[in-house]
Amino acid sequence: MSILTLLFYAIALLIVAATAMAVTRRNMVHAVLYLVLSFFGTAMLFYLLGAPFLAALEIIIYAGAIMVLFLFLIMMIRLKKLPGMFFPVGQLLPAIFICAGFLAVSSVLVGGNPEGWTPMPAAQASPAAFGVYLFQTHWLAVEIASMLLLVALVGAYVLGRRVRGPSADTRKEAP
Amino acid sequence: MIVPLNHILLLSGLLFSLGMFCTLARRNLIMMLLGIEIMLNAAAVAFVGASLHWQQMEGQAIVIFILAVAATEVSIGLAAILVVYRRTDSVDPAMEAALWEKGGRP
């Protein structure tokens, strides 16, 4: 059992624990912070599995941009406390049942693959090689992703705009 | 030598089911979105592991696109939640449904 193996299990434990904490927090700011921790762990995992460029992106985009976006929103809206239970039983039990079912099914399916049980050798894809590969073989997909992001930008702007003026009147008149 | 592929996949599955639980059980639109992020992240982990296993960069390329999709989804999703919050003063999925039920645009 090499040092890398030990490192993997430690990181895996960290990710799972942080995610589990994030999922069960009542306070959403806490949840987001735990999730940031989980994403840092994921970034380390990526580094360990030979994808340093992705590790950097994970921190920048996920832990940096996306989570901060969540924080913005949570700060922006002022939530009242919901009445009733934190986890309604009628929803909790089926959710647990389904998740456990998924876990069982995926474990059985994954475990049934015999060639997946041999340990993998460590390897590394340098960012430069990865970049060349990405833009040589997947340039079209990259372009499409950039279009997608543009659409998201416009869409978020349209949705977030406050509606004023005549449209408010039409809304009143609407049945 | 690191771990076998199956361990990575199991970790990914565990993360995925945590995210699924978050999406299914939390009565809060923001937390549901968060759960979706967790599920996307779990998929990314599985892809990176597979990329290492077969010594191919295809998997890592896919993760780039997952990141792009996640960013898109979060920006649109959060904007939509904001709209809902402005209209109903709540981020409870059930509340939204109930208001829609009552007729027309809440």
Next chain:
Amino acid sequence: MQPATPLPLSLIVTAAALLLPLLAFGVIMLATRSRHRLSAAISIGAAGLSLIAAVYLLVQHWQMQAPLVFQTVWLVSGQMAIPIGILLDPLSLLMLTVVATISFLVQVYSLGYMAGDPGFGRYYGCMSLFAWAMLTLTVSSSLLQLYIFWELVGLASYLLIGFWFDKFSASEAGKKAFVMTRTGDVAFLLGLVLLWLQLGTLDIPVLTDPAAVAAALSPGMITLTALLIFGGIIGKSAQFPLLTWLPDAMEGPTPVSALLHSATMVAAGVYLFSRLFGYFSLSPTAMAVCLAIGTISMLLASSMAMVARDIKQVWAFSTISQLGFMLMGLGSGSLFAGVFHLTTHAGFKALLFLCAGVLIHRFHTNDMFEIGRLGGRRLKATVVCMIVGAAALSGLPPFSGFFSKEMILGQLLASGHPTAFLAALLGAFLTTYYAFRLIFILLFPLETDDAGHADGHGAHHGAWGERAMIAVLVCLAGVTVVLGFFEMSLHDFLARGLALDEAAPAHFTWLPMVAGTLAVAAVLQAWFEFGRKKARQIGWVERIPILADLFGQRWYLDRLYRYLLDTLVYRGVSRLFTANDRRVIDGALDGLGRSTIGLGRVVDWVHGGMIQYRLMIMVAAVILLILFIGWGG
């Protein structure tokens, strides 16, 4: 199946003859029902083209040696393949021509008879439906296909009997006809299923090959299936004991009675028998039953016809009795005798009905005494045609009925059925008697008040339609006069293609004389009782109250059925069914309703717009899909 080979011309012509009426039916019912003249033109055009095609086929294949079969697979289910196709042999060609001719003529006739009726378009639509179903029935290559069109013909009959559905008796008669024929059809269907299970095929060429059938089936099974199929024939051809629907079916318009309930549809039963003649002849029991049923029906129906006052009822009873006559001919073992009588009967009975239709159309009554009083004899052309038809029906010498009847009589004697022969002579006597009773009542009414009244009355009906009706009558009368002389050539035609092993029809030189004498005697008796001056117009039957009552009430068959229905069905079976209905079916339905409501509540809860429940279902479905793929693939 066979797109590579060029389609034979005969197939194309046959398909055209079959499909044109269907096309006309579709167009009329969907588009032009409210435009009367257009509908009539479409329907008559389709019938005329079918007639041309049928005559072409008949001429083309006059010398045919072996049947032509075009078959393709319609449905395939596992091991079973249901074929659909066309079988052209002399029998089907002859029947095709008969059906096409009569249906064309009757449609032309209807131009006058049905003029001004609000349901004119619908009438022609139904006529086209009938023409399609009947033509396809005649050329069906498998029994299953024949059965399908058999039922379609029944549907057309139901629609046309109940054509004036706002009249209560008409809709009742339609229902009665439908239910009674259906009773026979159940037996028919059972026979088909049994045959299919035993033989694995319902192709008519296979079934009529005696060697193949005898090798595959035991004699008992042949008899059983033959009798079951014969049940269908009894229902369709209105034989004893299912004969009472046909007189009631006269509620429909007269052209319908002429086409469906005398010339073609009811003859479908006899046609089926002759179609399966090779099969039936394997079972002596079935042949004996056929002969017996034919004899009984013939005598019963003739006796009923002697006292009827309704002109259409007389011809209806006469139809039953003539159909019985055909079955006697077939049952005694001669295919040709039965088929020949079927052909001639189609001609003269349609003629008789159409003549009756002219009278009814003119005088608005069905009562023959009334028509005679109002001056029916003034319509000279009609009366002459009717006398021609009646003479043919009676078997008077130069007319077509003489030849076919005499052949059946000879066949009965030659095949060694003396009892049936005597019964047939009696039946022929009675037939002549009632036919001429009707004629004399029309010609020599006791009192008349027809002082120019009838002619003035009929003038406003439009000369054009009247002329069409008369033209059709003359056509049919011509056919009736001429057809008998084609006996030998028709026999050769049938014998060539069907490989009949029967010799030329038996001839007894004394038989025509006996039959002729008998017919003349019957005419004389009818004249004595109804025709001569000072005749009181009361038949000998009516002088015997018991017989008159018995015949007039149709041998109490309807009462018997009603009684059986009351005791067996209503009090016995129906009570059980009612209990079953209340407890089991209603209970189950209520339970179904309640559980549906319950399920609806659950679904409502899930579909309450609560996005997470939908997500749960979606995820669960995906997990199940993964399971399915993981294990199945």
